[in-house]
Amino acid sequence: MADLSSHNPDSLSFFRQLSDVGVKAVIIKLTEGSNPGTAYANPKAAKQIKNAKSVGMKVHAYHFARFRNNADAVLEADWFLKNVKKQGLRDNSAMVVDVESKEIPNDATVPVNAFLKQVQKHGYPNVDVYSSASWYWERRLDQYQLIPNNFWIANYGVSKPGVNNTGTWQFTNNYMGMKVDMSYDFFNFYTGECRKKPSSAQYHIVLPGESWWGIAHKYGLNMNHLAELNGATIKAVIHPGDRLRIR
Structure with a gap:
């Protein structure tokens, strides 16, 4: 485009x-x-x-x-x-x-x-x-x-x-x-039908000092599952301001 x-x-x-x-x-x-x-x-x-x-x-x-x-x-x-x-x-x-x-x-x-x-x-x-x-x-x-x-x-x-x-x-x-x-x-918003459905996913914005374990614990998740939801592993570094999918 x-x-x-x-x-x-x-x-x-x-x-x-x-x-x-x-x-x-x-x-x-x-x-x-x-x-x-x-x-x-x-x-x-x-x-x-x-x-x-x-x-x-x-x-x-x-x-x-x-x-x-x-x-x-x-x-x-x-x-x-x-x-x-x-x-x-x-x-x-x-x-x-x-x-x-x-x-x-x-x-x-x-x-x-x-x-x-x-x-x-x-x-x-x-x-x-x-x-x-x-x-x-x-x-x-x-x-x-x-x-x-x-x-x-x-x-x-x-x-x-x-x-x-x-x-x-x-x-x-x-x-x-x-x-x-x-x-x-990437999702054909402009080149396709221009009607991307609102996502039902939920997200968490990473705060300073937070870790995979701490965020997963907060939402009752397994930290490996949390990482998988975001296309990563728990070895990946997360930074303040990152948007992680939790649902």
């Missing part, structure tokens, strides 16, 4: 080139900020959407967030929704909030959820969050509390996303020298 903005071309030949190298879906930047406020809208969006669809790609949309609180988040969601509807995108497209601006508060989980709830309230159930792995490492975003369960993570120059339960991994910003951001979509 490629994600595009006004920095990328909007020509049909460009989208054919993407299709030829195996791209199945695109997510296009529609907006940034809010109205009133910055109120930016991508001038290439309509043509990018049209040409992506013409080569058979699934099309999704994202908003670059600058909100500082819940009220800002709702205003930005409204500006995004206005443009989503203007572009004719339907409820089978994913709607994503891009969380990377320095303006966003350190504890970003609550305003991010406020944005996504507003989007869902207006008829777009398939939502996701894009951010770098460091936002999760630094606990600025809390996977356990966020509404989506896909999690689109950016982490370049490494062999894996670096965040547990990543659904989609943006691994480069220059795919095949094309100056295009590219992602692996």
Whole structure:
């Protein structure tokens, strides 16, 4: 899956080139900020959407967030929704909030959820969050509390996303020298039907000083079984902030 903005071309030949190298879906930047406020809208969006669809790609949309609180988040969601509807995108497209601006508060989980709830309230159930792995490492975003369960993570120059339960991994910003951001979509959230069912699994966030034995004892589990649930053995090192499945 490629994600595009006004920095990328909007020509049909460009989208054919993407299709030829195996791209199945695109997510296009529609907006940034809010109205009133910055109120930016991508001038290439309509043509990018049209040409992506013409080569058979699934099309999704994202908003670059600058909100500082819940009220800002709702205003930005409204500006995004206005443009989503203007572009004719339907409820089978994913709607994503891009969380990377320095303006966003350190504890970003609550305003991010406020944005996504507003989007869902207006008829777009398939939502996701894009951010770098460091936002999760630094606990600025809390996977356990966020509404989506896909999690689109950016982490370049490494062999894996670096965040547990990543659904989609943006691994480069220059795919095949094309100056295009590219992602692996592990569970087909963007490249498939865009309807990943909510998980019934339960998780524990590792705290400083905790061990496999201590966490297993807390939930009445065998520690070897706990490790197996997480694709590991008890010899694996766990770190504060890791998200372990317990059910």
